[in-house]
Amino acid sequence: MLILYYWIKVLTFADGPLQRPDGRKSKTKVLRIYRVCNSGLDASVMKNGENSFFNRALSMYVDGFKSMTVGRKLWALILIKLAIMFLVFRLFFFPDILHENYDTDAQRAQAVRSALASGNEI
Amino acid sequence: MDELLSTVDWSRAQFALTAIVHWLFVPLSIGLSLIVGIMETIYLKTGNERWKRMTKFWMLLFGINFACGVATGIILEFEFGTNWSNYSWFVGDIFGAPLAIEGILAFFLESTFIAVMFFGWNRVSRGFHLTATWLTAAGVCLSAYWILVANAWMQYPVGMEFDPAQMRNIMKSFTEVALSPVAVNKFFHTVLSGWVLGAVFVVGVSSWFLLKKSNVAFAKDSMKIASWVGLAGIVLTIWTGDGSAVQVAKVQPMKLAAMEGLYDGSRGQSLVAFGLLNPDKQRTDSKPAILGEISIPKGLSILANHDADSFVPGINDLINGIAIDEKGDTVNTVSYAERIARGRKAQQALREYDLAMQTGDKTGMAAAAEAIKADFKYFGYGYLESPDEAVPPVALTFYAFRIMVMGGGYLLAFFVMMLLLSYRKPGTLENRWVAFLGLLTIPVVWIxxxxxxxxxxxGRQPWTIEGLLPTRAAVSDISAGSVQLTFWMFVVVFVGLLVAEVGIMTREIAKASKKDILTGE
Structure with a gap:
């Protein structure tokens, strides 16, 4: 949810105000979408007529996430899994050996050359 | 040396464990996405709500599997960087490019349209929803394609040139790598086998409903669709498997010899239908390789070369330098002793290149680079102590091949029977034994x-990259203990993940059995 929240926030503000169908820029709409995010992802704050592709896509995601049943468990599973993978395995047990031990590509190449050039003494 | 071998063994075991677990999820996603797509297409064509409900049920199981399987493959990339650092560097962008394309293109395609699949009912048009479903299915296949391109390159390295300065293989032809015949064949064989697995899963779960005498109409309709998909899948898998055998005979003849437990080949070579490997057999002795053998006359010649009288080389023939060329003719090729000698020559040239580089001797570097290039094809053989090290583990390859082939035969018969029953005697599907068979076929198809x-x-051992880099040279300079530790950690996590998937899935199936899926009541 947090990731989605920031994703929406970046989308709505990083690109500046959204274009209305008539071409005018509407800060109000941006603020409403922002309210959608801040009001616990409640798509109902969007008013009739704001039927742009973006709004429909947004409300599809918002309502979809809100009405999830099994999906909640699955998202929890995915997040736990990703946390274990990246925050535990990657961080503590799976360093990129060459990137950790050497600063430049030339040094890495040299390390591999030394290792592979030792032939069947490996 | 012992520590190194131990590191190699544990790293291989860890990679195998991760890949095997990853492969539990992937084929089910491939197969279920197709079946869901077909069901939704029928819904769009007929407008009948029961197809929509069927689609939604199988889509839910697809979603559970997708969520449980997502990112399990990432661990393989961690392992490359930690356990296989020499390999990771040596393959260069050849391996990186397909994986990057997979990540960017296919993953985003899947993750975008999967949201429409699950959240888009009643929000987007039926046509758009169906398009999203098919694009998700296409995304799953596209992911598989790029991974298989990377895998195929390891089995049949093409489209690259080795640069001793960077110590990497540089991609010279993206087309050669991406459209390698081995990659294309592997893709179809793999994806089609995914259809079969998905189909068995649907038939198996439907059989469970029939055992419980719940959602009978739903189960029978699902079985019909799945059985057609399964039959088409298994026939095409056998067909592409045949293509694969011809390819293996040409590009990895040692693998084919190991698959057959064949030490000394002949013209009109028979194929072992049944038999046990003789555990006392040594490569150079005259004891029979197979005990209690029942074979199909000329079967292996037909399988490998599509020519009943052609020569199929055995392990000893290959070691002695007898093989078949691309046209299927018997030729004298480079013996393994000579390959080892030439590999060592290439490695000596690499040492000379290194020395010249240290002293800034550009002429020496150029000369050494030429010498490496001349024998680079056999570079990896230089790491082997003797030709015997180039022989894959025959027993495992032999029995795994037989499980695959016999299992494939069983699955063909299974789908034919299911279709016959579905159309001729649909009542028989509710028979306890038939339903049990459907349910028990689920673990069979995974095996x-x-x-x-x-x-x-x-079958491609000892190579990580065929002929160029054996596993012992590809592995990092790390302790076996650290790999052993993470191996057991993975065992715990993977078991947990499987328990979670099976738990969530069985709970949803059990929940569905208490209501009428077709009416939603």
Whole structure:
């Protein structure tokens, strides 16, 4: 949810105000979408007529996430899994050996050359 | 040396464990996405709500599997960087490019349209929703394609040139890598086997409903669709498997010899239908390789070369330098003793290149680079102590191949029977034994599918990259203990993940059995 929240926030503000169908820029709409995010992802704050592709896509995601049943468990599973993978395995047990031990590509190449050039003494 | 071998063994075991677990999820996603797409297409054509409900039920199981399987493959990339650092560097962008394309293109395609699949009912038009479903299915296949391109390159390295300065293989032809005949064949064989696995899963779960005498109409309709998909899948898998055998005979003849337990080949070579490997057999003795053998006359010649009288080389023939060329003719090729000598020559040239580089001797570097290039094809053989080290583990390859082939035969018969019953005697599907058979075929298809990968990967040992880099040279300079520790951590996590998937899935199936899926009541 947090990731989605920031994703929406970046989308709505990083690109500046959204274009209305008539071409005018509407800060109000941006603020409403922002309210959608801040009001616990409640798509109902969007008013009739704001039927742009973006709004429909947004409300599809918002309502979809809100009405999830099994999906909640699955998202929890995915997040736990990703946390274990990246925050535990990657961080503590799976360093990129060459990137950790050497600063430049030339040094890495040299390390591999030394290792592979030792032939069947490996 | 012992520590190194131990590191190699544990790293291989860890990679195999991760790949096997990853492969539990992937083929089900491939197969279920197709079946869901077909059901939704029928819904769009007929407008009948029962097809929509069927689609939604199988889509839910697809979603559970997708969520449980997502990112399990990432661990393989961690392992490359930590356990296989020499390999990771040596393959350069050849391996990186397909994986990057997979990540960017296919993953985003899947993750975008999967949201429409699940959240888009009643929000987007039926046509758009169906398009999203098919694009998700296409995304799953596209992911598989790029991974298989990377895998195929390891089995049949093409489209690259080795640069001793960077110590990497540089991609010279993206087309050669991406459209390598091995990659294309592997893709179809793998994806089609995914159809079969998905189909068995649907038939198996439907059989469970029939055992419980719940959602009978739903189960029978699902079985019909799945059985057609399964039959088409298994026929095409056998067909592409045949293509694969011809390819293996040409580009990895040692793998084919190991698959057959064949030490000394002949013209009109028979194929072992049944038999046990003789555990006392040594490569150079005259004891029979197979005990209690029942064979199909000329079967292996037909399988490998599509020519009943052609020569199929055995392990000893290959070691002695007898093989078949691309046209299927018997030729004298480079013996393994000579390959080892030439590999060592290339490695000596690499040492000279290194020395010249240290002293800034550009002429020396150029001369050494030429010398490496001349024998680079056999570079990896230089790491072997003797030709025997180039022989894959025969027993594992032999039995895995037989499990795959016999399992494939069983699955063909299974789908034919299911279709016949579905159309001729649909009432029989509710028979307890038939339903049990459907349910028990679920683990069978997974074993068959994994056996296919075991054949492909064990059969290419000792190589990580065929002829260029054996596992012992590819591995990092790390302690076996650290790999052992993470191996057991993975075992715990993977078991947990499987328990979670099976738990969530069985709970949803059990929940569905208490209501009428077709009416939603």
């Amino acid at each position: 068959v599918s994994e056996a296919g990968w075991v054949t492909a990967e064990m």
